[in-house]
Amino acid sequence: MKPSFGSSITAGQPSSAPSPQVIILIGLVALAIAMGVGRFAFTPMMPLMLRDGSLDAVTGTEWATANYFGYLLGALSASWFAGSPRRGLQIGLIGVAVTTLGMVWGDAGLPWLGMALRASAGIFSAWVLVCASGWCLPELSRRHATSLGGWMYTGVGLGIAGTGVLTWLGGGQSAVVLWAELGLLAVLGAAYVLRQLPESSAAAAPSGASAPPRPAASTAGRGNLGVVLCYSAFGFGYIIPATFLPTMARQLVADPLVFGLTWPIFGTAAALSVAFASRWLHGWSRRKVWAIAQGVMAVGTFLPLLQQSLWGLAGSAVLVGGTFMVTTMAGLQLARERMPDNPTALLARMTAGFAAGQIAGPLLVRLIGDARVAGWDALSWASAIATVLLAGTALWLWLGSRHSDRPAITSPSSRKTP
Secondary structure, X not given: OOOOOOOOOOOOOOOOOOOHHHHHHHHHHHHHHHHHHHHOOHHHHHHHHHHHOOOOHHHHHHHHHHHHHHHHHHHHHHHHHOOOHHHHHHHHHHHHHHHHHHHHHHOOOOHHHHHHHHHHHHHHHHHHHHHHHHHHHHHHHHOOXXXXXXXXXXXXXXXXXHHHHHHHHOOOOOHHHHHHHHHHHHHHHHHHHXXXXXXXXXXXXXXXXXXXXXXXXXXXXXXXXXXXXXHHHHHHHHHHXXXXXXXXXXXXXXXXXXXXXXXXXXHHHHHHHHHHHHHHOOOOEHHHHHHHHHXXXXXXXXXXXXXXXXXXXXXXXXXXXXXXXXXXXXHHHHHHHHOOOOOHHHHHHHHHHHHHHHHHHHHHXXXXXXXXXXXXXXXXXHHHHHHHHHHHHHHHHHHHHHHOOOXXXXXHHHOOOO
């Protein structure tokens, strides 16, 4: 029997080794800091910096693009830590904390410094995502608790929601003060993870434990290119709402307590969607869960084409925010299934494709600029292309799911405690 989320440590496991619960918390907090702060804090901060006059729209776009390029570079270089994802996790979290605190000075009339900090934050965030998955998932597998791996990915949504609430409620403060508060949050989160991370010897599986079941060779070595391309399309599809939702809302209403609410909605939907998938989709294959999430996300990117209103943007935030973490979770777990011994290399390729896709989205918007093509503006064209890519790849994943018989996420409540 596999342990439930609230069960005790696997019988026979040394007391010095972390329990599955501790491993999940390590991954959850690490992803909350890396993604909620290192990757996505600039999204709700950008309209506030525009309000303060410390940033203009062109520089803001350049800073966002620098973060995307940094994320791509981090994904490409994450394979450096294939032999020691624990070390990559440590370096990445320290880097996120330092670069976030550095934005206090990046906000002070030094555009080049802000761009360098955002690029560096992207690198460190990618390292944390890849290495947290590369460390936590095998550790859970060694403890026969693979079914619990999905819980760590709630950290991304919780981090985004927490950052969104902080910038929403603190919108009356200056952006400099908010960057300092976000930096302190990153320091506290990094300190917790560094304190909880065990030494390599303590993290080893019990000596008497049997090896986790391995997928068939045909599953582990085939079809990875298609998976990488689907994950790349996901990167392009989600990035337009993830980058521009608060800014688009600010164009409709100037009150930060109104336009700032879109980002907490996005993050809360992301966190709740993981719990929903754990409860209701526990018997489905990873590909099928991914296909459903990617298809619903296509509806979310299509909504702004129908109506430019606060309700339309809120609906997009719910649909895209409520599926992008399920897609991330299912995709990274599928990588673990295909390469069970060490998924870090495949995780890095998928993250690199994702980063390339999210770079292409804002670049397309910038390329079109203020021009209107066939009556559509840049954001409309980007949303339309995202919808087509997401819908097409969702169909491909769904058709391929008939060959997959592995459960995506096992509901903790459906397992009996041994």
